[in-house]
Amino acid sequence: MAARLKRYWLPIVLIVAALLFPFLDTALDAGLMYPVITIAIYVMLALGLNIVVGFAGLLDLGFVAFYALGAYVVGWFASSQFNQVSFSFGSTAVSLSGGSPPGIHLSFWILLVLAGAFTALCGVIIGFPTLRLRGDYLAIVTLGFGEIIPRFFQNGDDLGGFNLTNGTIGIKAIDSPGIPFMPDSLSTLQRFSSLDLNPWYYTILILVLITIYVNVRLQDSRLGRAWISVREDETAAAAMGINPVTTKLWAYALGAVFGGLAGAFYGAFTKNIFPDAFQFNVSILILCMVILGGMGNIYGVILGAIALQGLNFYLLPKINDWVHAIGNLVGSPLLSGADIPKYNFFLFGVILVLMMLLRPEGIIPNRQRQEELRGGDEEPAATEPARV
Amino acid sequence: MTTGEPTKSRSGVLLDSVRSSSWQSRIAVALIAALLILLLVQAAQEPGEFASQLVIGITNGAIIALIALGYTLVYGIIELINFAHGDNFMLGSFVGLTVLSGTFFGIGLFAPINGESSAFLKVIGIGIALVVAMAACGLINMGIERVAYKPLRNSPRLAVLITAIGMSFILQNVGLVWKGPTQVPFPELISNANVFNESVVAFRWRDLFVIVVTVPLLAGLSYFIRSTKQGKAMRAVAQDKEAASMMGINVNRTISITFLLGGILAGASGVMFGLFNGITVFSVGFTQGLYAFTAAVLGGIGNLTGAVVGGFLIGIIGSMSDQYIGVRWTAIVIFAVLILVLVFRPRGLLGDRSAVQGGGE
Numbered sequence: 001m002a003a004r005l006k007r008y009w010l011p012i013v014l015i016v017a018a019l020l021f022p023f024l025d026t027a028l029d030a031g032l033m034y035p036v037i038t039i040a041i042y043v044m045l046a047l048g049l050n051i052v053v054g055f056a057g058l059l060d061l062g063f064v065a066f067y068a069l070g071a072y073v074v075g076w077f078a079s080s081q082f083n084q085v086s087f088s089f090g091s092t093a094v095s096l097s098g099g100s101p102p103g104i105h106l107s108f109w110i111l112l113v114l115a116g117a118f119t120a121l122c123g124v125i126i127g128f129p130t131l132r133l134r135g136d137y138l139a140i141v142t143l144g145f146g147e148i149i150p151r152f153f154q155n156g157d158d159l160g161g162f163n164l165t166n167g168t169i170g171i172k173a174i175d176s177p178g179i180p181f182m183p184d185s186l187s188t189l190q191r192f193s194s195l196d197l198n199p200w201y202y203t204i205l206i207l208v209l210i211t212i213y214v215n216v217r218l219q220d221s222r223l224g225r226a227w228i229s230v231r232e233d234e235t236a237a238a239a240m241g242i243n244p245v246t247t248k249l250w251a252y253a254l255g256a257v258f259g260g261l262a263g264a265f266y267g268a269f270t271k272n273i274f275p276d277a278f279q280f281n282v283s284i285l286i287l288c289m290v291i292l293g294g295m296g297n298i299y300g301v302i303l304g305a306i307a308l309q310g311l312n313f314y315l316l317p318k319i320n321d322w323v324h325a326i327g328n329l330v331g332s333p334l335l336s337g338a339d340i341p342k343y344n345f346f347l348f349g350v351i352l353v354l355m356m357l358l359r360p361e362g363i364i365p366n367r368q369r370q371e372e373l374r375g376g377d378e379e380p381a382a383t384e385p386a387r388v
Numbered sequence: 389m390t391t392g393e394p395t396k397s398r399s400g401v402l403l404d405s406v407r408s409s410s411w412q413s414r415i416a417v418a419l420i421a422a423l424l425i426l427l428l429v430q431a432a433q434e435p436g437e438f439a440s441q442l443v444i445g446i447t448n449g450a451i452i453a454l455i456a457l458g459y460t461l462v463y464g465i466i467e468l469i470n471f472a473h474g475d476n477f478m479l480g481s482f483v484g485l486t487v488l489s490g491t492f493f494g495i496g497l498f499a500p501i502n503g504e505s506s507a508f509l510k511v512i513g514i515g516i517a518l519v520v521a522m523a524a525c526g527l528i529n530m531g532i533e534r535v536a537y538k539p540l541r542n543s544p545r546l547a548v549l550i551t552a553i554g555m556s557f558i559l560q561n562v563g564l565v566w567k568g569p570t571q572v573p574f575p576e577l578i579s580n581a582n583v584f585n586e587s588v589v590a591f592r593w594r595d596l597f598v599i600v601v602t603v604p605l606l607a608g609l610s611y612f613i614r615s616t617k618q619g620k621a622m623r624a625v626a627q628d629k630e631a632a633s634m635m636g637i638n639v640n641r642t643i644s645i646t647f648l649l650g651g652i653l654a655g656a657s658g659v660m661f662g663l664f665n666g667i668t669v670f671s672v673g674f675t676q677g678l679y680a681f682t683a684a685v686l687g688g689i690g691n692l693t694g695a696v697v698g699g700f701l702i703g704i705i706g707s708m709s710d711q712y713i714g715v716r717w718t719a720i721v722i723f724a725v726l727i728l729v730l731v732f733r734p735r736g737l738l739g740d741r742s743a744v745q746g747g748g749e
Contacts, residue, residue, distance in 0.1 A: 057546070059546050059549065059550070061553070129731045130727070130730070130731055133730060133731075133734060135545055135546050135549075136467075136468075136469050136545055136546070136549050137730055137734060139469075139546075139549060140469065140681065140685075140726070140730065141726075141727055141730050141731070143678075144678075144723040144724075144726045144727045144730075145727065147678070147719070147723050148720050148723045148724065148727075151719055151720050151723075152720060154716075155716050155717060155720070280674070284553065284557065287550075287553075291550060342564070342569070343561050343564065343565065345557045345560070345561055346557065346558060346561030346562075346564075346565075348554075348557060349553075349554040349555065349556070349557030349558035349560075349561065350554065350558060351554070352550055352551065352553060352554025352557070353536055353551050353554035353555060353558065356540065356543075356547050356548075356550050356551040356554070357536070357539055357540065357551070360543065360547050372544065373543070373544060373547065
């Protein structure tokens with residue numbers, strides 16, 4: 001019993017803290033709900049990428065593609081994008097003139113499932129022909145897909161005369177999620193509003209908890225062990241009866257599901273999506289989170305996501321103020337006018353390089369991953385002639 | 389860095405390969421043939437336009453080929469996709485622009501060289517800009533290798549690749565701080581007019597300039613790799629690092645020189661890109677770098693001739709897509725080429741190092 005308690009106290013404390021966070025935020029009037037929800041979206045993305053990079057050891061440089069696909073699924077089926085038709089099902093959308101609103105409006109909860117399934121399918125379609133490739137080639141192929149998909153959304157406003165994605169303007173006015181049949185006493189749940197962020201927060205919290213649960217369960221499952229063996233030595237794993245392609249494909253598809261779910265939530269939360277929000281930088285940001293925290297370690301990845309987004313939201317504006325203050329003090333217009341947050345990717349680049357040079361296993365390492373990444377140090381010793 | 393294959397009867401080999409080919413490759417060949425026929429139909433309808441696009445494609449291809457050589461040289465020797473190479477190219481164009489502006493760190497050394505300068509000044513200015521950019525990029529590339537890649541020589545390959553991505557972002561932000569987020573204009577030093585008057589085909593002085601600079605560079609590189617002692621050392625290290633070091637070759641120095649060579653070519657390419665297109669921007673390294681990487685893969689990564697052939701092919705594919713599909717689809721077309729080549733023929737057209745996994749990392 002004591003051992004169990006020891007094993008579970010940290011997750012339980014963290015979950016309770018997460019559940020109580022909105023009350024704390026209201027009590028302190030900190031106004032942190034919006035950034036915290038955004039951070040939670042990134043936690044989910046990072047955990048999804050962790051399955052691909054951390055568990056299966058496949059470098060995916062185009063993870064943003066799944067994020068974008070998830071967001072566009074919500075955009076297509078919960079807005080007036082396809083105003084040629086009018087179809088509503090369980091949606092919170094109402095038409096101003098009465099009757100059913102133009103466009104397809106499905107319930108957000110159905111769309112979540114749909115987005116997850118769709119991105120999983122896309123993951124399999126992209127992964128199937130490419131997973132035979134060796135690590136770095138695979139990384140470039142995923143990068144290619146990650147570049148093609150946002151560009152396709154950007155150019156998709158005139159596909160033989162059909163407006164699929166509304167081009168660079170993107171899809172506007174996406175329906176809010178909600179549970180329409182809730183009693184009026186719980187009216188905030190009927191339709192999530194942008195004034196009361198609590199329903200949003202609990203929705204993303206549940207999604208994050210599901211992601212964590214799946215990650216934890218996968219880690220020690222048969223599939224999880226298959227990933228480790230394929231990651232360490234594909235030939236040996238294949239000789240042991242593991243099909244490397246199916247195993248990798250599972251990692252790819254599962255990672256894609258969480259990317260898609262996060263994208264779907266993001267679409268509904270921001271209400272406006274456009275292709276520029278899904279650039280290569282986002283893929284690298286998520287990768288940076290996974291690497292900083294520790295590939296394959298769930299706590300590490302969550303910490304990495306919180307640390308980097310915290311840096312984006314909190315520290316960089318602070319540093320900006322300091323630099324401006326110094327600039328005013330010494331009278332340098334260059335410093336006082338510098339826009340530091342613009343250069344955040346300089347910092348992410350430095351983080352990637354330094355982490356790989358100094359601590360490739362991340363802040364909170366996964367033990368097995370650490371041995372693999374540090375294994376290089378022993379290699380020269382092994383090739384030396386044995387002393388008899 | 390390929391070895392010549394024993395020559396059999398050409399037609400016999402061809403027949404054998406057709407007989408043993410899979411249905412997938414037959415479909416691919418059929419599709420490519422169909423595309424070529426479509427292009428030829430277009431060419432027959434408007435030959436002038438087609439030829440002009442071809443010239444632009446070849447010029448762009450020359451610029452891409454020079455970058456692609458940097459990828460392929462480095463991949464050939466340490467099997468690393470040097471992700472930062474494209475951004476090095478971008479810095480090359482910035483260095484060239486700064487030299488032409490005549491102002492260094494706020495100190496004006498000479499009057500900016502622009503369209504009004506005399507022809508002699510223009511030639512000297514372009515020459516100096518090229519040389520300085522080549523030197524700077526070569527040294528930057530060598531420095532990156534020292535600082536970021538050398539300590540990771542025995543690490544898993546993905547660790548080095550991630551470092552390279554990090555370096556790419558660092559260089560990109562250096563460019564962002566240096567010249568700002570907007571497009572920077574290059575002075576119009578080379579005339580946009582046709583070389584031959586009254587010609588239907590647009591063959592401009594700019595195209596001529598790019599070709600005139602590229603050809604000696606390629607010849608020089610080829611001479612260096614084939615005929616000098618250092619080039620021989622490079623080929624040896626590419627084949628087998630351990631054996632090379634046993635033969636008394638300084639492996640680290642050879643790798644450094646490889647990076648230096650790649651950087652020199654990227655620097656020249658950066659200045660030419662700026663002069664040819666009239667603009668440059670901090671993010672240009674990412675797209676041009678990916679195009680060049682596509683070219684290197686298309687030709688067969690690690691294969692120098694392949695990189696040049698791939699570069700010209702990508703340039704031509706790009707300009708044809710600009711003309712007949714639409715400019716905004718060009719990037720998608722080229723990335724699709726990248727994916728298709730990697731999936732269906734990872735060895736590239738001319739073939740070198742196998743990309744399909746034969747074993748563990």
